[in-house]
Amino acid sequence: MNGEIRQELAKDRPCARCGTLFTPNPSASTGHSYCSSTCRNYMANRRRRGKSDAALPTAVQLPKCAVEECTKRAKNGTARWCNAHYIRWYKYGDPLLTGHTAPKSDGTCRHCQGKTPGGRKYCSTICENRSRSGKEDVARFCRVCDVEIPADSHLRRVFCSKACKRMDGRARMYGLTAKDYYAMYTAQAGRCAACGDATDSLFIDHCHASGRVRGLLCTLCNTGIGMFKEDPDRLRGAIAYLSGGAKSAKRAVAGARSPKHAPTQLGGSSHRRPNARQLRLL
Secondary structure, eight states: OHHHHHHHHTSOEEOTTTOBEEOOOTTSSSOOSOSSHHHHHHHHHHHHTTOOOSSOOOOBOOOBOSSTTOOSBOSSTTOSSOHHHHHHHHHHSSTTOOTTTSOOOOSBOTTTOOBOGGGOSOSSHHHHHHHHHTOOOOOOBOTTTOOBOOTTSOTTOOOSSHHHHHHHHHHHHTTOOHHHHHHHHHHTTTBOTTTOOBOSOOEEEEOTTTOOEEEEEOHHHHHHHHHTTTOHHHHHHHHHHHHTHHHHHHHHHHHHHSGGGOOOOOSSOTTSOOOHHHHHHO
């Protein structure tokens, strides 16, 4: 009975997400519902968000593996080979090569012709990815400052430095482009609009009431203006306090000594010291 159930579970079935026909693992007790981990993770994320699909897609037959002698189906709807031949192509550059028939490395990188350590085929993962993707080495420029990106960097790199990457992220938060942020940064000569300190880490200051961007501030000035609730009167009061700090301190001491501001006696004689409970009440 168990054998019949396993045979039934091993039959081709449509993926619950993309509808592609696939052969589930016969060793699994309940079979599989998805053709790949991508489909499984996609549906798991939808369930976590409380979403559900109204209907299952139409079943699609997977294409046959491009290798003539192979009778298996392609690993997915866009692949040319089955999983086994795809792994061979990924490792050796040819779906027909195996670990025994693949040529050994002569110590030269297949992409840049440089030396490879330990008999490897590529000197770095960058050369490996470029060789397998088939993309040529073309000049790339930073999307913020238009500086040329080093040729030995990753193919997906679009910024010349971490500073430009921070600029792009901060600009997106306020609906600006990286070019807009860089124009403001160069207009202020890389200095804070409030204190004038030069720094490569400037934050976008905006009005919380209207949303209008006012300029770029350093960390201290941006935080300080927020703490003062963007109120000019509070800032003027703080300036007056700092300017006449000594006189204000003297007036505060004189006011504390006057009878008008004397603390209230908490029971008993005036010369008795208050206990811990009375101090907490104060």
